[in-house]
Amino acid sequence: TRNIELAVVAGDGIGIEVVEQGLAVLEAALTGSDVKVSTTPFDLGARRWHATGETLTDEDLAAIRTHDAILLGAIGDPTVPSGVLERGLLLKLRFALDHYVNLRPGKLYPGVKSPLADPGEIDFVVVREGTEGPYVGNGGALRVGTPHEIATEVSVNTAFGVERVVRDAFARAQARPRKHLTLVHKHNVLVHAGHLWRRTVEAVNAEFPDVTTDYLHVDAATIFLTTNPSRFDVIVTDNLFGDILTDQAAAITGGIGLAASANINPDRTAPSMFEPVHGSAPDIAGQGKADPTATVLSVAMLLDHLGLTEQSQRVEAAVAADLAERGSRVRSTAEVGRELAARVAG
Amino acid sequence: TRNIELAVVAGDGIGIEVVEQGLAVLEAALTGSDVKVSTTPFDLGARRWHATGETLTDEDLAAIRTHDAILLGAIGDPTVPSGVLERGLLLKLRFALDHYVNLRPGKLYPGVKSPLADPGEIDFVVVREGTEGPYVGNGGALRVGTPHEIATEVSVNTAFGVERVVRDAFARAQARPRKHLTLVHKHNVLVHAGHLWRRTVEAVNAEFPDVTTDYLHVDAATIFLTTNPSRFDVIVTDNLFGDILTDQAAAITGGIGLAASANINPDRTAPSMFEPVHGSAPDIAGQGKADPTATVLSVAMLLDHLGLTEQSQRVEAAVAADLAERGSRVRSTAEVGRELAARVAG
Ligand SMILES: CC(C)[C@H](C(=O)O)[C@@H](O)C(=O)O
Numbered sequence: 221t222r223n224i225e226l227a228v229v230a231g232d233g234i235g236i237e238v239v240e241q242g243l244a245v246l247e248a249a250l251t252g253s254d255v256k257v258s259t260t261p262f263d264l265g266a267r268r269w270h271a272t273g274e275t276l277t278d279e280d281l282a283a284i285r286t287h288d289a290i291l292l293g294a295i296g297d298p299t300v301p302s303g304v305l306e307r308g309l310l311l312k313l314r315f316a317l318d319h320y321v322n323l324r325p326g327k328l329y330p331g332v333k334s335p336l337a338d339p340g341e342i343d344f345v346v347v348r349e350g351t352e353g354p355y356v357g358n359g360g361a362l363r364v365g366t367p368h369e370i371a372t373e374v375s376v377n378t379a380f381g382v383e384r385v386v387r388d389a390f391a392r393a394q395a396r397p398r399k400h401l402t403l404v405h406k407h408n409v410l411v412h413a414g415h416l417w418r419r420t421v422e423a424v425n426a427e428f429p430d431v432t433t434d435y436l437h438v439d440a441a442t443i444f445l446t447t448n449p450s451r452f453d454v455i456v457t458d459n460l461f462g463d464i465l466t467d468q469a470a471a472i473t474g475g476i477g478l479a480a481s482a483n484i485n486p487d488r489t490a491p492s493m494f495e496p497v498h499g500s501a502p503d504i505a506g507q508g509k510a511d512p513t514a515t516v517l518s519v520a521m522l523l524d525h526l527g528l529t530e531q532s533q534r535v536e537a538a539v540a541a542d543l544a545e546r547g548s549r550v551r552s553t554a555e556v557g558r559e560l561a562a563r564v565a566g
Numbered sequence: 567t568r569n570i571e572l573a574v575v576a577g578d579g580i581g582i583e584v585v586e587q588g589l590a591v592l593e594a595a596l597t598g599s600d601v602k603v604s605t606t607p608f609d610l611g612a613r614r615w616h617a618t619g620e621t622l623t624d625e626d627l628a629a630i631r632t633h634d635a636i637l638l639g640a641i642g643d644p645t646v647p648s649g650v651l652e653r654g655l656l657l658k659l660r661f662a663l664d665h666y667v668n669l670r671p672g673k674l675y676p677g678v679k680s681p682l683a684d685p686g687e688i689d690f691v692v693v694r695e696g697t698e699g700p701y702v703g704n705g706g707a708l709r710v711g712t713p714h715e716i717a718t719e720v721s722v723n724t725a726f727g728v729e730r731v732v733r734d735a736f737a738r739a740q741a742r743p744r745k746h747l748t749l750v751h752k753h754n755v756l757v758h759a760g761h762l763w764r765r766t767v768e769a770v771n772a773e774f775p776d777v778t779t780d781y782l783h784v785d786a787a788t789i790f791l792t793t794n795p796s797r798f799d800v801i802v803t804d805n806l807f808g809d810i811l812t813d814q815a816a817a818i819t820g821g822i823g824l825a826a827s828a829n830i831n832p833d834r835t836a837p838s839m840f841e842p843v844h845g846s847a848p849d850i851a852g853q854g855k856a857d858p859t860a861t862v863l864s865v866a867m868l869l870d871h872l873g874l875t876e877q878s879q880r881v882e883a884a885v886a887a888d889l890a891e892r893g894s895r896v897r898s899t900a901e902v903g904r905e906l907a908a909r910v911a912g
């Protein structure tokens with residue numbers, strides 16, 4: 221028997237509800253196999269911060285590091301000043317655990333209604349850089365609250381950081397039927413960072429000669445995501461552009477209730493983290509209204525990352541079947557989770 | 567008689583073609599009135615750069631300053647290194663002439679097909695800050711081309727700069743029936759800049775008590791632009807987010823062939839500049855395929871800015887009528903321009 225040690229950070233709001241269902245489906249996927257999961261819940265997020273003022277201590281981080289993977293629900297709460305939990309917990313995890321590949325599929329499953337009149341076939345994946353760019357927390361403010369305030373945010377991009385994520389994106393493109401990679405940036409304005417990205421894509425392309433590439437400015441990318449999303453296969457982009465494009469990608473493929481993500485450390489020097497793209501949704505928290513599907517698809521990505529390919533495919537197939545038959549049925553978070561678990565168990 | 571001195575920067579690619587039609591419609595709008603336009607063409611863009619290495623000299627800028635307004639086509643050409651003309655010409659004009667209000671309507675005209683299945687009524691305006699943010703050109707690169715390269719881009723935001731554009735946006739919201747202002751930023755990650763924007767909106771709201779406000783993270787804004795664009799009235803946002811959202815806004819309202827913009831200096835210390843949102847489109851340049859409608863709508867904004875309200879409305883009405891009857895007819899750039907001019911002349 222193989223034992224998987226899973227750190228569980230349910231977090232805030234609907235995070236708690238969807239993670240419960242994600243875990244149930246994970247259990248179902250492993251039932252009857254010789255793989256066992258032990259979960260360690262981590263009390264992180266708004267409750268903990270209110271009680272102790274802590275977001276993520278060195279001890280928390282050290283404890284999380286001993287696990288094989290992390291399942292995360294959602295972080296953020298209106299009762300906590302904006303940025304405290306995002307920067308101090310969610311982003312701290314991504315940065316400390318070197319999750320430099322933030323993987324976000326954009327896939328329109330059969331049966332799912334897209335808000336686009338003619339969505340075509342949508343099946344791409346965004347490789348969002350996860351440890352650099354405007355997310356580094358480099359910047360500050362002077363004379364805050366005065367008419368002379370100045371606030372800066374610094375986007376930091378390194379050859380080391382860009383090259384490793386670009387190489388990962390090329391490898392993913394190579395493994396897909398269309399073998400196409402689109403770099404998204406804004407190199408006509410953000411010339412220093414943009415040219416580093418562009419040169420890196422050109423250089424790494426030599427290692428993957430059968431992958432074709434193109435380039436889009438981020439503004440143009442939002443147009444194509446609206447008018448012709450089928451054109452995309454693999455997109456590689458920086459942390460902020462990736463944040464924006466993957467929410468738009470979720471919107472055209474059935475909404476953030478379905479959008480999964482994986483924060484991957486490809487070198488496996490620390491556990492990777494799997495989480496739905498959506499936030500903690502305080503407006504519907506605690507009402508059993510959240511769709512756990514995004515978390516369940518993130519669980520499929522987790523299984524795949526752990527080499528449990530058959531189980532991963534079983535979970536994705538269960539979601540695909542559920543989506544195909546879902547129609548306009550209104551179900552609670554728990555009902556969706558239960559039905560998905562039942563399908564996975566077969 | 568009133569004489570309007572118009573600086574014309576046709577620029578590159580289709581810029582030249584669409585500006586020609588924009589000027590024809592402008593002529594038509596003023597025919598029979600006591601307002602005359604004298605145009606001064608400025609040879610700026612790729613041709614000039616290739617010939618002289620110049621993008622925008624101090625003399626060019628001084629000459630442009632003496633005009634009442636600027637009509638610009640599009641800047642950028644694949645034969646010029648990326649960023650040279652954008653930073654050295656287009657953005658230099660916006661910054662030097664203090665175009666701190668970059669105004670971009672998102673309006674779905676009757677008869678125009680949106681790629682959204684259920685677009686609803688779309689009629690909002692984006693007030694994009696034009697002189698700060700990640701566009702300031704502050705940043706640089708070290709050890710370029712080595713494995714130790716580091717490239718930074720600094721977003722600079724000042725109380726002065728944010729407050730003036732936020733106040734302008736509130737005034738625009740106040741003048742509209744719905745009186746609603748949405749701030750778009752990413753204050754949970756870009757905490758310094760984001761909190762400055764947020765505090766500023768809260769503070770300036772006191773001067774406009776009948777304007778309601780809300781806030782969206784930029785990623786969430788791309789979702790609502792897909793699923794419920796009717797929710798927007800006035801959006802105020804920074805230079806980069808505004809760039810991204812206005813291309814997406816164009817995509818849902820019939821494409822960048824229709825998207826107009828105004829770079830406004832509300833203090834009138836320098837001429838304002840009117841330009842279509844689209845770029846120079848090298849792939850279709852010189853073929854008479856470009857739609858001049860975005861430029862014509864920008865001319866309507868120009869007329870409005872100059873206080874020629876009746877003429878502005880006539881131009882917009884001509885476009886609206888043309889769009890309502892356009893169907894799938896394929897016309898050349900010149901044909902569209904000619905028909906619009908004829909409608910405007912009445
Ligand atoms: C909550 C926030 C910090 C986060 C991000 O911006 O990365 C979220 O939007 C996401 O996409 O995972």
Ligand SMILES: CC(C)[C@H](C(=O)O)[C@@H](O)C(=O)O
Nearest residue numbers: 408409439642652656809843
């Ligand atoms: C050409 C480019 C510099 C410009 C911008 O980014 O502002 C364009 O995309 C626009 O929106 O006017």
